[in-house]
Every structure is written in structure tokens, then in C-alpha cells.
Amino acid sequence: MDRDDHWISRFESLSQLPNEARSQLAAGSQIAHVGIGQTVFRPGQSADNLLLLLEGSVRVQQVSDTGREVFLYRVHAGESCVLTTACMLAFENYAAEGVTETDVTAVIIPRGVFDALIATSKEFRAFVFSAYSRRITDLFKLIDDIVFQPLDVRLAKRLLELADENGVVPVTHSFLGNELGTAREVISRALGEFQRRGWVSQQRGKISLLATPALKHLAETGSA
Amino acid sequence: MDRDDHWISRFESLSQLPNEARSQLAAGSQIAHVGIGQTVFRPGQSADNLLLLLEGSVRVQQVSDTGREVFLYRVHAGESCVLTTACMLAFENYAAEGVTETDVTAVIIPRGVFDALIATSKEFRAFVFSAYSRRITDLFKLIDDIVFQPLDVRLAKRLLELADENGVVPVTHSFLGNELGTAREVISRALGEFQRRGWVSQQRGKISLLATPALKHLAETGSA
DNA sequence: GAAGTTGTGTGACAATGTCACTGAACGAAG
DNA sequence: CTTCGTTCAGTGACATTGTCACACAACTTC
Numbered sequence: 001m002d003r004d005d006h007w008i009s010r011f012e013s014l015s016q017l018p019n020e021a022r023s024q025l026a027a028g029s030q031i032a033h034v035g036i037g038q039t040v041f042r043p044g045q046s047a048d049n050l051l052l053l054l055e056g057s058v059r060v061q062q063v064s065d066t067g068r069e070v071f072l073y074r075v076h077a078g079e080s081c082v083l084t085t086a087c088m089l090a091f092e093n094y095a096a097e098g099v100t101e102t103d104v105t106a107v108i109i110p111r112g113v114f115d116a117l118i119a120t121s122k123e124f125r126a127f128v129f130s131a132y133s134r135r136i137t138d139l140f141k142l143i144d145d146i147v148f149q150p151l152d153v154r155l156a157k158r159l160l161e162l163a164d165e166n167g168v169v170p171v172t173h174s175f176l177g178n179e180l181g182t183a184r185e186v187i188s189r190a191l192g193e194f195q196r197r198g199w200v201s202q203q204r205g206k207i208s209l210l211a212t213p214a215l216k217h218l219a220e221t222g223s224a
Numbered sequence: 225m226d227r228d229d230h231w232i233s234r235f236e237s238l239s240q241l242p243n244e245a246r247s248q249l250a251a252g253s254q255i256a257h258v259g260i261g262q263t264v265f266r267p268g269q270s271a272d273n274l275l276l277l278l279e280g281s282v283r284v285q286q287v288s289d290t291g292r293e294v295f296l297y298r299v300h301a302g303e304s305c306v307l308t309t310a311c312m313l314a315f316e317n318y319a320a321e322g323v324t325e326t327d328v329t330a331v332i333i334p335r336g337v338f339d340a341l342i343a344t345s346k347e348f349r350a351f352v353f354s355a356y357s358r359r360i361t362d363l364f365k366l367i368d369d370i371v372f373q374p375l376d377v378r379l380a381k382r383l384l385e386l387a388d389e390n391g392v393v394p395v396t397h398s399f400l401g402n403e404l405g406t407a408r409e410v411i412s413r414a415l416g417e418f419q420r421r422g423w424v425s426q427q428r429g430k431i432s433l434l435a436t437p438a439l440k441h442l443a444e445t446g447s448a
Numbered sequence: 449g450a451a452g453t454t455g456t457g458t459g460a461c462a463a464t465g466t467c468a469c470t471g472a473a474c475g476a477a478g
Numbered sequence: 479c480t481t482c483g484t485t486c487a488g489t490g491a492c493a494t495t496g497t498c499a500c501a502c503a504a505c506t507t508c
Contacts, residue, residue, distance in 0.1 A: 062364045070371050083360055094361045137318045139363050140286045147294050147405040181371040
């Protein structure tokens with residue numbers, strides 16, 4: 001097998017798998033492409049695969065009873081939808097869904113292969129539990145932020161995260177509200193304030209960051 | 225071995241372990257007692273054991289940078305501190321701590337035994353992943369509640385959860401504020417309103433529920 | 449360009465969070 | 479039984495955030 005261009009080498013901890021496990025993984029999994037805006041998993045639909053992202057990103061959000069959505073976390077290339085797996089192995093449903101934000105290339109590991117690898121490989125277990133650990137830590141941090149961080153600080157952080165290389169954030173106010181668990185109007189006001197300070201300029205569906213340092217300062221210290 | 229009074233039989237899914245795994249678990253673990261108010265695990269301290277609670281409860285909370293605390297979830301008898309385990313296996317720290325709320329009896333499963341069982345027993349894996357699944361679902365629900373549920377509804381829910389058989393909740397306003405991620409004053413006001421409606425009466429460090437049905441109605445429908 | 453859809457701005461008001469206090473209730477000395 | 483210190487609860491003023499009801503601007507489609 002040609003290892004160097006194989007996807008496994010893109011995952012640092014997986015590339016430490018012993019040969020046997022490695023070929024077991026390579027043989028048992030397959031690569032899939034999913035278009036933008038597709039729902040990869042959703043409540044009530046039991047997941048049968050573990051997904052590892054090679055390209056693109058997936059947004060995971062909780063769907064409230066009232067139909068509203070809260071952002072939970074984002075799966076980037078090189079990461080896995082590992083929380084889904086807990087539910088997949090436990091046969092339990094949960095109320096979160098995953099939506100592709102870009103075109104996505106992913107590795108599909110079927111339940112059986114996943115289960116076999118968990119049993120045989122210490123390295124694979126380390127990979128899975130470490131992925132868990134990171135996600136859970138993120139969730140704890142999210143709760144902390146929602147409860148204790150003022151909105152402008154959280155908004156500044158998110159703008160910096162979502163900005164492309166030109167400092168442009170190509171999203172609507174309503175998207176940001178969703179992302180931060182608040183209302184569009186609140187985002188509009190906060191962005192209006194940022195604009196008044198000369199930190200951003202706004203176009204329809206697009207925000208340009210003009211003073212990245214000021215935003216960073218707010219995001220990090222919590223004060224302007 | 226006398227199984228009927230052994231702790232394993234208290235965990236439904238563990239009692240389905242095949243004999244070999246079962247004795248492996250019984251032999252490798254030990255029972256410990258911890259007094260009330262002890263910190264079982266804390267940030268920066270890597271956990272070396274998986275804990276299964278036999279008696280009592282443990283409160284798990286995120287400790288904010290600012291020193292404030294947010295309630296995350298509660299581990300009851302028959303449950304495990306399983307999220308700690310992810311971090312324990314991944315050698316990563318996180319910012320949550322666990323404090324005993326009562327005297328606690330727990331089973332200590334050392335890392336080595338845990339790891340061996342994960343490898344050998346399908347049933348043990350199911351136990352662990354199912355515990356994960358439940359916790360994660362709870363965390364998602366918590367985020368949902370914090371973002372979308374009005375405070376009075378969340379307070380009513382929590383009062384009902386914390387009440388003893390006589391409908392008495394033996395906690396302070398400040399404890400409840402902590403529990404719901406809000407300030408003491410806010411709890412005082414909300415409880416004042418409940419009292420005005422005749423739903424509760426208050427003593428220092430103690431709240432008595434007078435109209436459980438009304439509280440339930442508020443908790444479930446979101447309207448008085 | 450007319451009509452429909454989506455995105456943004458704004459004012460009024462409600463709910464919640466923060467701050468600065470006050471005094472009451474309790475426990476531990478003396 | 480008092481005194482003192484500590485913890486707990488109540489309150490008003492104000493800041494921040496959330497909700498509702500709009501108006502209107504910017505894009506799309508036909």
C-alpha cells in the first residue's frame with residue numbers, strides 16, 4: 001500500500017497505528033464526498049458510521065423543541081464527528097444535527113470496523129478518547145462563555161474565527177445570532193457599535209474587519 | 225463469589241458482563257468511601273481512575289477563569305464519572321471539578337483495568353459509551369435550556385429535582401444561582417414571585433414547595 | 449420594473465445581570 | 479445570655495440582553 005498519499009497519514013495519532021490495525025482501517029473504510037448544506041446526521045436518525053473529515057467543515061447544532069437552533073461546535077478537516085459515535089454505539093438518540101458548511105470529503109468507518117479497532121488497538125482507543133476529550137472540553141468552555149462572557153466579547157471572538165484571509169466574514173447577522181445563541185437584533189446592535197468605533201464595515205451578508213487588533217484585544221481581555 | 229450482594233449487580237448493564245470480564249472487574253477494582261464536600265477531581269489533576277457511584281451524589285462544575293462556577297451535571301448512585309475518563313485516557317486537562325454533595329461510596333476502577341476491559345468486553349464498551357451518550361445528551365440539553373428557557377421555568381424544574389420527599393429544598397439562594405448559572409439576586413426575585421403566588425415558602429437556607437402541581441405545570445409548559 | 453424574498457435598522461419594552469447597599473438569622477466565643 | 483463575626487436574604491438603581499413590531503433596503507425572479 002502506498003502510505004504517503006493515504007488519508008491515514010493526515011491524522012497524526014492514526015499514523016501511529018501498528019501495521020495490522022492500519023490495514024484493517026484502510027480496508028474497512030471508504031471515502032465519501034458530500035455537497036454543501038447537506039444534513040450529515042440528524043435527531044432520530046441513528047448513525048451507523050464514524051466520520052473523519054478530510055476536507056471542509058461540519059456545523060453541529062442542537063435543535064430546540066421550539067425549532068430554534070444553537071451552535072454547539074464545528075468539525076474541521078482532520079477531526080472526527082466523535083460525539084455522534086457515542087450515540088451510535090449506545091443506540092441512543094440525541095437532539096443534535098450536523099450540517100455541512102462546505103463541500104466535504106470524509107472517511108466513513110462503519111460501526112463494525114470501529115468496534116473491532118476499539119477492541120484491538122490501544123492507539124485507536126487513544127485517538128477516539130482524545131477526540132472525545134477535546135470536544136467535551138470545548139462544550140464545557142462553551143457553557144462557560146455563554147454564562148459569563150459579555151456578548152461583544154463573544155462576537156469579537158467569533159468574527160475573528162470566521163474571517164477569511166482578507167478579514168472578511170461572509171455571513172448574515174442572523175447566522176451570527178444563531179452561532180452565539182442570541183437574536184439577530186442583538187447582533188445588529190453590537191455590530192453597529194463596532195462600526196461606530198471603526199472596527200468593522202458592513203455590507204449585506206458580509207462583514208469586513210478593519211481593526212483586527214482592537215477586536216483581538218476585546219476578545220482576549222474582555223475590555224475595549 | 226456471592227454475586228447477589230456484589231456491587232456489580234447494581235449496574236444493570238454491567239451485570240450482563242460475561243463471567244470472565246466480571247471477575248476481572250471485581251478483582252481489579254475496590255470500594256472507597258469519601259466524605260461530604262470533598263473534591264474528587266479538579267483541574268490540573270489528572271484522573272487515574274474511573275469512578276462508579278454506589279451511594280451519594282457528586283456535583284460536577286466548570287470553574288471559570290474568573291473563579292466563578294457553573295453547574296454542569298450531577299452524578300447519582302448507579303452512574304459513573306465517565307467524562308473524566310475521556311480526559312484521563314487522553315492525558316488532557318480540563319477545567320471541570322467534581323465535589324461530593326453527600327457522603328459517597330464509590331467503586332474505583334484503575335486505568336489499567338478499565339483499559340483491559342474496554343479491549344476485551346463488548347458489554348463493557350457498551351456500558352461506557354452509553355454512559356457517555358447520556359452525559360453528552362444532558363450537556364446539549366443544558367446548553368439548550370440556558371439559551372432558550374426563561375429563568376422561572378428553569379428554577380421551577382430545579383426546585384422539583386432538588387426537593388426531598390417532604391417537598392423541602394435545603395439550599396441557599398446563592399447555591400441555586402450557581403446551579404442555574406445566574407446571580408443570587410435573580411434567584412431571590414424569582415423566589416419572591418413564587419412566594420407571592422403561594423407556591424413556596426422560604427426559611428433561611430431552605431425552601432418549602434407548597435404547590436408542586438403549579439411548579440410542575442410551569443416547568444413543563446413554560447407558562448403559569 | 450414589479451413582485452417576492454431575504455437582510456438590516458430601530459424603538460419600545462420585558463427579562464435578566466450587576467452593583468452597592470441594608471439588615472436579619474445563625475454560630476461561636478466570651 | 480450577650481457580643482461579635484459570618485452567612486443569607488431583600489432591595490433599588492442601573493446596564494445589558496432578549497423580544498416584538500415594524501419599516502425599508504438589497505437582491506432575485508419573472
